[in-house]
Amino acid sequence: MSGSPAVRSGVSGVSGVSGVSGVSAAALFLLGGAALAGSAAVCVRVGSGDVGYADLAAALGRRLGLAAEPLPPLIDSLVWDLRLPRVLLAALVGASLAVCGAALQAVTRNSLADPYLLGVSSGASAGAVAVAVLSVGAGSVGLAGGAFAGALVSFGLLMLLLRRTGLDSSRIVLTGVVVGQLFTALTSLVLMTSGDADTTRAITHWLLGSMASARWDAVAACAVAGAVGAVVVQACAPALDGFSFGADTAASLGVDVRATRLVLLVTTALLTSTAVASVGAIGFVGLIVPHGVRFLVGPLHRVLLPFTALVGAIFLMWADTLARVAFSPQEVPVGVFTALLGVPLFLLVLRRRGEL
Amino acid sequence: MRITVENLSWSVPGGDIVRNVDLEIGSGETVGLIGPNGSGKSSLLRCVAGVRTASAGTVRYDGRDIRGWSARRIARHTAFVEQATESETDLRLGDVVALGRMPFRSRWRGPDRADRAIVDAALARLGLTGLRTRGWRTLSGGERQRAHIARALAQQPRCILLDEPTNHLDVRHQYELMDLLAGTEQTVLVALHDLSLAARYCDRLVLMHRGSLVASGPPRAVLTPGRLRDVFGIDAETGHDGLGNLTVACRGVARDPA
Numbered sequence: 001m002s003g004s005p006a007v008r009s010g011v012s013g014v015s016g017v018s019g020v021s022g023v024s025a026a027a028l029f030l031l032g033g034a035a036l037a038g039s040a041a042v043c044v045r046v047g048s049g050d051v052g053y054a055d056l057a058a059a060l061g062r063r064l065g066l067a068a069e070p071l072p073p074l075i076d077s078l079v080w081d082l083r084l085p086r087v088l089l090a091a092l093v094g095a096s097l098a099v100c101g102a103a104l105q106a107v108t109r110n111s112l113a114d115p116y117l118l119g120v121s122s123g124a125s126a127g128a129v130a131v132a133v134l135s136v137g138a139g140s141v142g143l144a145g146g147a148f149a150g151a152l153v154s155f156g157l158l159m160l161l162l163r164r165t166g167l168d169s170s171r172i173v174l175t176g177v178v179v180g181q182l183f184t185a186l187t188s189l190v191l192m193t194s195g196d197a198d199t200t201r202a203i204t205h206w207l208l209g210s211m212a213s214a215r216w217d218a219v220a221a222c223a224v225a226g227a228v229g230a231v232v233v234q235a236c237a238p239a240l241d242g243f244s245f246g247a248d249t250a251a252s253l254g255v256d257v258r259a260t261r262l263v264l265l266v267t268t269a270l271l272t273s274t275a276v277a278s279v280g281a282i283g284f285v286g287l288i289v290p291h292g293v294r295f296l297v298g299p300l301h302r303v304l305l306p307f308t309a310l311v312g313a314i315f316l317m318w319a320d321t322l323a324r325v326a327f328s329p330q331e332v333p334v335g336v337f338t339a340l341l342g343v344p345l346f347l348l349v350l351r352r353r354g355e356l
Numbered sequence: 357m358r359i360t361v362e363n364l365s366w367s368v369p370g371g372d373i374v375r376n377v378d379l380e381i382g383s384g385e386t387v388g389l390i391g392p393n394g395s396g397k398s399s400l401l402r403c404v405a406g407v408r409t410a411s412a413g414t415v416r417y418d419g420r421d422i423r424g425w426s427a428r429r430i431a432r433h434t435a436f437v438e439q440a441t442e443s444e445t446d447l448r449l450g451d452v453v454a455l456g457r458m459p460f461r462s463r464w465r466g467p468d469r470a471d472r473a474i475v476d477a478a479l480a481r482l483g484l485t486g487l488r489t490r491g492w493r494t495l496s497g498g499e500r501q502r503a504h505i506a507r508a509l510a511q512q513p514r515c516i517l518l519d520e521p522t523n524h525l526d527v528r529h530q531y532e533l534m535d536l537l538a539g540t541e542q543t544v545l546v547a548l549h550d551l552s553l554a555a556r557y558c559d560r561l562v563l564m565h566r567g568s569l570v571a572s573g574p575p576r577a578v579l580t581p582g583r584l585r586d587v588f589g590i591d592a593e594t595g596h597d598g599l600g601n602l603t604v605a606c607r608g609v610a611r612d613p614a
Contacts, residue, residue, distance in 0.1 A: 235464070245445075252435065
């Protein structure tokens with residue numbers, strides 16, 4: 001052993017959770033689950049209006065069919081129709097984006113990869129603009145519907161351009177950038193030529209991401225997409241480890257490289273599209289959460305992915321709560337806070353890993 | 357495991373990289389694959405390892421055509437150690453070696469007790485036991501190379517394919533590795549640049565030139581001064597050291613290579 005043992009044990013000692021014992025990882029995960037539940041309760045409570053934990057319990061209890069003291073309708077509505085779906089949506093979107101980021105970083109072997117790498121957020125904004133400014137769909141589809149359709153169209157174009165290729169890493173990244181640029185340009189073109197000042201402002205706000213319009217239907221959509229996506233990505237966990245040394249080594253370890261990449265691209269694109277359509281393009285979660293969690297539990301995906309989902313959920317829940325209350329009654333787009341919170345955390349992780 | 361390569365070609369737009377290669381490797385044989393840069397050694401290895409599909413021809417494991425086999429099925433027979441092993445990962449060395457158990461594991465489970473015992477044995481065989489918790493980025497080039505070889509052994513393959521595995525290794529580890537490969541019961545096909553090392557340890561040498569297989573046989577039959585000049589472009593003579601091993605002494609670049 002050479003070098004500085006103190007630094008080294010600081011690095012591999014912490015990441016030692018990954019392989020050595022499933023027991024400590026499981027205990028840590030339970031702890032994280034408790035932190036998630038606790039955070040959710042606190043985040044529901046915080047904000048304008050006097051809401052206590054008892055109110056939350058009562059609102060939940062009534063829906064679960066338990067005999068509970070009926071709440072005043074205003075408080076009940078605040079908890080059940082506004083706060084709770086918003087907090088849950090933040091958790092689901094945070095988890096989805098973080099898992100997508102972790103998967104795409106491994107698939108493309110690019111530590112800068114994030115869920116928007118595939119260009120779906122640009123497609124979503126183009127779709128949203130088409131609905132809001134050009135009235136495509138004549139009012140039959142909302143902003144979310146337009147955004148989801150736009151995301152699918154851009155992903156379809158991406159896959160069309162990637163057809164008959166081996167889906168190799170650099171080609172995915174470059175084609176994704178190209179497709180993203182195209183749809184960004186289309187969005188700008190429509191906004192500049194046809195949009196009025198109010199629409200432009202509304203769209204810009206939406207692009208930065210906001211959970212303000214969170215409702216139960218969006219929660220349901222993200223929960224279904226998130227559950228399916230999480231299972232599919234988790235099933236690919238060994239393959240994602242195999243990609244560490246490139247496609248040929250992965251193949252020699254029994255990974256069907258092209259099929260795995262295809263499954264992961266489609267899954268992450270659908271998951272990201274659902275998230276973006278619900279709340280806009282919230283940046284930074286999908287980039288930094290996987291890096292931070294890798295630092296905590298090591299890079300083995302079987303352990304990394306569940307923890308990434310957990311931390312992503314907690315992180316976005318708190319970022320959104322801050323966005324809601326920090327400059328109350330004015331609400332700041334949550335993307336601003338994910339960056340404001342994320343940048344220092346990220347720098348800390350890089351520093352501890354000796355990369356800065 | 358017996359490997360049979362029949363009339364194998366592998367092409368890219370612009371030309372054939374491997375051309376009409378026929379090769380038979382007996383079970384347990386250690387065969388050295390030699391040839392200058394760009395002669396098609398790595399591509400041939402990739403085709404035999406099943407990570408590239410041949411443009412024409414067949415690869416057989418124990419007589420069975422592997423075309424259409426799943427990557428997992430192939431990985432249960434053959435391990436492959438690539439030449440370039442760069443990675444941004446911070447996997448620990450032990451985790452990298454444990455990747456060799458992947459073809460035998462459910463996608464939902466981590467390594468079990470039996471897997472860990474196999475990984476421990478592979479680590480011990482390459483002298484890496486003390487480094488198992490070290491992060492990948494803290495390892496030297498030679499340690500990484502040995503980790504990949506341990507990973508291949510953990511795969512418990514019936515055939516090991518290696519692309520210039522002695523790169524990055526110091527002299528002692530080069531000899532240790534070649535001892536290991538020559539001593540194993542597994543079939544070994546190894547691409548090598550060091551001709552004396554290849555001659556000393558391999559049962560048979562296979563010489564490639566511009567994508568074609570130009571000679572195959574015992575080292576002293578393949579490594580003749582004429583071939584060394586024609587294929588490698590060197591002016592060399594062969595001899596024997598005190599132990600009776602074939603040696604290749606290069607005097608310099610050949611004046612008028614063929």
